[in-house]
Amino acid sequence: MRICTFKKAALLSLFLVLAFSGISFGQNISVTATVDKNSLTLEDSLQLSIVINRTKNTPPPQLPSLTDFKVASAGTSSSTQYINTQRSVSITYKYRLTPMNTGAIVIGPAKVQINGKNYSTQAITVEVQKASSSTTNTNKAAFVEASLSSKKAYLGEQLVYTFRLFHRVEAKNLNLQLPFDKSWFSKEELGEPKTYIKVVNGLQYHVQELSIALFPLKNGLVEVPSAIIELDLYHRAQGRNGLDPFNQIFRDPFFGRGVQPEHKVLRSQPLSVVVLPLPVRAPKGFKNLIGQFKITAELGKRDLEVGDTTTLTVTVSGRGNVRDISFDEPDLKNLFKIYPDKPEFKQTVHDNQIRGEKVFKFALVPLEAGSRTLPEFSLPYFDSKSAQYRIAKTNPIFLYIKPSSAKENLNFVQSRQQDKLMTKPEIETLGTDILPIYTELDKLQSDSSHSLIFMGAGFGSPVVLFIISAFLMKRQNRMKYDVPFYRRRNAYKNASQRLKQMQEHSDSKEFARELSEILREYVGDKLNLQGKAITAEEVQVRLKESNYASLQAEETRKLLEKCETLQYAPMTQGSTKQLLGESENLIKVLEKQS
Amino acid sequence: MKHSNIISFLLFILLTLATTLPAGASDYLNDIVRANTLYAEKRYAESIQVYESLIHEGASNGYLHYNLGNAYIRMGKTGPAILNYIHAQEWIPRDENLAANLKFAIQQTQDKIEPPPLGTLNILFFWVNDFNINELVYFAIIMNLVFWVTLTLWMNFPFLKVARNAFLGVLLLSFVSIGVKIINESNLKLGVVLAENVDVKSGRAVDAITLFQLHEGALVTVTDRHDDWLEVRLNDEQKGWVPQKSLGT
Structure with a gap:
C-alpha cells in the first residue's frame, strides 16, 4: 500500500512540474543578440551570439546581410536552469565575424520564427579600426x-x-x-x-x-x-601559483x-x-626565355663505325623557366639516324630563385663513313640582369666515322632514303606449278601392310625368347644350388662316360667291381643316395619307392648281384662285353623312366 | 647348341618375313618405270592407266599415289589428284613435296577447302600424324624387343629397373599411338568430290532439298554411309548427303 501511495505522489509531482514548464515554454520567449566586443581592429574578429530564451526547438536564426564581415559559424550551445522550481531553457547560436572594412559597421537584426511568430534581435554597431601601428610590429604576439x-x-x-x-x-x-x-x-x-x-x-x-x-x-x-x-x-x-605542480599540469593546452x-x-x-616590356629586336629563335643560362654538349663515344650508336647529351642549366626549354632534333642531313630521348628535368630552389637543369639526349647512329661535324646548339635568352639579349651556344663537335667492319645490312638504322636503296628486292612470283614425280625405284616399292604372321612374330618372338631365357637362367641357378637336382641331371651323363671308359679294362674282377660301382652311383645320383654304400636289395626297394618299374628294379638288383659274384669268379672277354651292354641298356631304360 | 638353334631359327623367320618381296616384284617395278617414262613424255593419260592398274592390282605406296596425283593434275583433274594426294599422305605424311602439291591442287579448286583441323586426340598425340601406320608398328616392334631384352637382363642386373620401366612406358605409348592412328583412319574418313558439281542434299533422295553445292576437288569429311549415299560434313553446320559415285574416298 505504501508503495502505491508513493508512486501516485511521484506521478502527480511530475505532472505538476511538466504543467508549469509547459506554461513557461509558451510564455516570454525572447531573442537577443550580443557581441563580445564592439570595438576592434581589422586583425581581430568578434563573436556574435544570438540567444533564444525559453525554448530549445527553434530553427537557426536568419542573419542579416553582413557584407563587411566574413562570417563563420562558431557552434551552438544550450542550457537549462532551475531557479526556485522555475525551469529556464535557452539556446545560443554563435558566429565569428571577421571585419573586412574599417569604420562603424552596423550588424542588423537577426530574425527567427518560433511557433509561427517572428522574433528579431536588436541592431548592434561596432567600430572597426585599422590595425594599430601596423608599420611597426613592436611587442605583437x-x-x-x-x-x-x-x-x-x-x-x-x-x-x-x-x-x-x-x-x-x-x-x-x-x-x-x-x-x-x-x-x-x-x-x-x-x-x-x-x-x-x-x-x-x-x-x-x-x-x-x-x-x-x-x-x-x-x-x-x-x-x-x-x-x-x-x-x-x-x-x-x-x-601566480607558478610553483604549484598541479597548476602546471592543468595549464597544459x-x-x-x-x-x-x-x-x-x-x-x-x-x-x-x-613590369617592363622586353626590348625589341629579339634574336632569331627567341622563345621568351628570361634569366641566365648555360648550355653544354657532349658526345658519349667518339670512336665510331657506321652502324655504331653514340649519345649526344645537351645540358641546359641556369636561373629562370628552364622547364619550358625545348630543342628540335639536330639537322644532320641524313648522315645520322637520330633517336631523341625524353628530356630529364631537375629543378632546385636556391636563395628563393628557381634554378633548373634540363638534359636532352639524342642517340645517333652514323649512316656513312667520313669526317663529320655535329652542329652547335644555340639558346637565345634575355638576361634580365644586364637587360640584354644573349645567345648561349655549344661548341661544334668533330668526329670521324669509320666504315663498318660488319658486312650485314644495318636495316634497323637505315633512313627512309637508305631503305629505298638497300631494301632486299622482293622476288616476284611468275607462276606456280606442282613438284615433280618420284622416280627412285626403292621409294616406289610396294608397301604391303604387315601380315598377322609378321606382327605376331615381331611381338611374340621376344616374349618366347624371354620365356626361354628365363627358364634357362632358372635352371642354371638350380644347378648351382640344388645338389639332388644337379646329381639327377648329370647321373646318366656321368654313367655313360664311365661305361665308355670300361671298354679298355682287361681285369675281369676290376671290371665287375667298377661296373657295380657305376650302377650303384647312377642309382644313388638319381635317388639322391650315397651310391657306394647301398646294397643290391636296397637298390631294388628304393627304385620301386621312386616309381620305377618293378621289372627294371629287379633287373638292376640282379645285375648288381651278378657283378658282385663276378668279382670272385673270372670272366671271358665276351661275357664282359655282354655285361657292359646289359648295363648300358638298363641305364637307358631307367633314364627314360626318370 | 640346342637353344642357340632355336634362337637362330626364330631370327631367320623374322628376317625372312621382314624382307620378303611381294610376288611379281620385277613386273611391278617395270610397270613403275614405264608409267614414269610415259609421264616424262607427257603422255599423262597413259601413265595414269599404268599407275591405276598397279594400284588396282593391290600395290600400295605413297609415292605411287603421289605420282598418280601429279598425272591427274597435269590432266586438269583436280578431284582425283587431291584424292590420290590424300591417299599418299597415309603413307608418306612427312613428305614436303606432297604437302606442296596438295596445297597447289586445293588452290586450283573452286571451293578451296582445306583439310579439316586436327581433333583433340590428334593434338594430344601430335606425333601420330607424322608417321604412317607401318612406321608406328615397326617402332612398336623394336620397342617390344628392347623391352623384353631389358626385362631379361634386369633379372640378372637389378639396376636396370629404371630402364625396364622406361621402355615399358614407351612400349605402351607406342601401342596407344597405333590405336590412335587406327581410330583416325577409320573415323576421319576424308572424301573428295570427283564430279564437276555435286548437290549436297538434305536426305538420301534425288528430289531432296539441295542444301549447298560442291565442286570438283572439294574436301569433305564422310560421316555416314547408307546404300549408295554418303553423309558428308564441311563443318558443324553444313552437312548433307551426296551420291556415293560423286565422291572419292
Missing part, C-alpha cells in the same frame, strides 16, 4: 610581412613573392590566402614552407615562410594585393585551462611592381 624580390621586372622574368608569419605564441588552424590576379601573373610553387626562429627587436619569434615564384604576364604597374592569414593564437595565462585562444586575421601590406 603575431604579425605578417610580405616582400617581392624586386620592384621592377621584365615581362616573364621570375619574381619571388615571400610571405612570412611571425608568432610568439602558439598558432594553430592557419588558413592562408595569397590573392593575385591570374591575368597578370603566372605562379609556381617554390617548395614547402620553411620554419625558423628569428629575433625581432630583442623578441624571439617563430617564423613560417612561404615563397612562390611569380612570372609577370603583362606590362605596367601591378599591385600584388594583401595576403590574408586567419589563425588561432593560444595565449597562456600568467598564473591539452586540458584547456590556462590557455586563452584568440582568433586573428592578419593582412600583409599590398605590394606593387613595375
Whole structure:
C-alpha cells in the first residue's frame, strides 16, 4: 500500500512540474543578440551570439546581410536552469565575424520564427579600426610581412613573392590566402614552407615562410594585393601559483585551462611592381626565355663505325623557366639516324630563385663513313640582369666515322632514303606449278601392310625368347644350388662316360667291381643316395619307392648281384662285353623312366 | 647348341618375313618405270592407266599415289589428284613435296577447302600424324624387343629397373599411338568430290532439298554411309548427303 501511495505522489509531482514548464515554454520567449566586443581592429574578429530564451526547438536564426564581415559559424550551445522550481531553457547560436572594412559597421537584426511568430534581435554597431601601428610590429604576439624580390621586372622574368608569419605564441588552424590576379601573373610553387626562429627587436619569434615564384604576364604597374592569414593564437595565462605542480599540469593546452585562444586575421601590406616590356629586336629563335643560362654538349663515344650508336647529351642549366626549354632534333642531313630521348628535368630552389637543369639526349647512329661535324646548339635568352639579349651556344663537335667492319645490312638504322636503296628486292612470283614425280625405284616399292604372321612374330618372338631365357637362367641357378637336382641331371651323363671308359679294362674282377660301382652311383645320383654304400636289395626297394618299374628294379638288383659274384669268379672277354651292354641298356631304360 | 638353334631359327623367320618381296616384284617395278617414262613424255593419260592398274592390282605406296596425283593434275583433274594426294599422305605424311602439291591442287579448286583441323586426340598425340601406320608398328616392334631384352637382363642386373620401366612406358605409348592412328583412319574418313558439281542434299533422295553445292576437288569429311549415299560434313553446320559415285574416298 505504501508503495502505491508513493508512486501516485511521484506521478502527480511530475505532472505538476511538466504543467508549469509547459506554461513557461509558451510564455516570454525572447531573442537577443550580443557581441563580445564592439570595438576592434581589422586583425581581430568578434563573436556574435544570438540567444533564444525559453525554448530549445527553434530553427537557426536568419542573419542579416553582413557584407563587411566574413562570417563563420562558431557552434551552438544550450542550457537549462532551475531557479526556485522555475525551469529556464535557452539556446545560443554563435558566429565569428571577421571585419573586412574599417569604420562603424552596423550588424542588423537577426530574425527567427518560433511557433509561427517572428522574433528579431536588436541592431548592434561596432567600430572597426585599422590595425594599430601596423608599420611597426613592436611587442605583437603575431604579425605578417610580405616582400617581392624586386620592384621592377621584365615581362616573364621570375619574381619571388615571400610571405612570412611571425608568432610568439602558439598558432594553430592557419588558413592562408595569397590573392593575385591570374591575368597578370603566372605562379609556381617554390617548395614547402620553411620554419625558423628569428629575433625581432630583442623578441624571439617563430617564423613560417612561404615563397612562390611569380612570372609577370603583362606590362605596367601591378599591385600584388594583401595576403590574408586567419589563425588561432593560444595565449597562456600568467598564473601566480607558478610553483604549484598541479597548476602546471592543468595549464597544459591539452586540458584547456590556462590557455586563452584568440582568433586573428592578419593582412600583409599590398605590394606593387613595375613590369617592363622586353626590348625589341629579339634574336632569331627567341622563345621568351628570361634569366641566365648555360648550355653544354657532349658526345658519349667518339670512336665510331657506321652502324655504331653514340649519345649526344645537351645540358641546359641556369636561373629562370628552364622547364619550358625545348630543342628540335639536330639537322644532320641524313648522315645520322637520330633517336631523341625524353628530356630529364631537375629543378632546385636556391636563395628563393628557381634554378633548373634540363638534359636532352639524342642517340645517333652514323649512316656513312667520313669526317663529320655535329652542329652547335644555340639558346637565345634575355638576361634580365644586364637587360640584354644573349645567345648561349655549344661548341661544334668533330668526329670521324669509320666504315663498318660488319658486312650485314644495318636495316634497323637505315633512313627512309637508305631503305629505298638497300631494301632486299622482293622476288616476284611468275607462276606456280606442282613438284615433280618420284622416280627412285626403292621409294616406289610396294608397301604391303604387315601380315598377322609378321606382327605376331615381331611381338611374340621376344616374349618366347624371354620365356626361354628365363627358364634357362632358372635352371642354371638350380644347378648351382640344388645338389639332388644337379646329381639327377648329370647321373646318366656321368654313367655313360664311365661305361665308355670300361671298354679298355682287361681285369675281369676290376671290371665287375667298377661296373657295380657305376650302377650303384647312377642309382644313388638319381635317388639322391650315397651310391657306394647301398646294397643290391636296397637298390631294388628304393627304385620301386621312386616309381620305377618293378621289372627294371629287379633287373638292376640282379645285375648288381651278378657283378658282385663276378668279382670272385673270372670272366671271358665276351661275357664282359655282354655285361657292359646289359648295363648300358638298363641305364637307358631307367633314364627314360626318370 | 640346342637353344642357340632355336634362337637362330626364330631370327631367320623374322628376317625372312621382314624382307620378303611381294610376288611379281620385277613386273611391278617395270610397270613403275614405264608409267614414269610415259609421264616424262607427257603422255599423262597413259601413265595414269599404268599407275591405276598397279594400284588396282593391290600395290600400295605413297609415292605411287603421289605420282598418280601429279598425272591427274597435269590432266586438269583436280578431284582425283587431291584424292590420290590424300591417299599418299597415309603413307608418306612427312613428305614436303606432297604437302606442296596438295596445297597447289586445293588452290586450283573452286571451293578451296582445306583439310579439316586436327581433333583433340590428334593434338594430344601430335606425333601420330607424322608417321604412317607401318612406321608406328615397326617402332612398336623394336620397342617390344628392347623391352623384353631389358626385362631379361634386369633379372640378372637389378639396376636396370629404371630402364625396364622406361621402355615399358614407351612400349605402351607406342601401342596407344597405333590405336590412335587406327581410330583416325577409320573415323576421319576424308572424301573428295570427283564430279564437276555435286548437290549436297538434305536426305538420301534425288528430289531432296539441295542444301549447298560442291565442286570438283572439294574436301569433305564422310560421316555416314547408307546404300549408295554418303553423309558428308564441311563443318558443324553444313552437312548433307551426296551420291556415293560423286565422291572419292
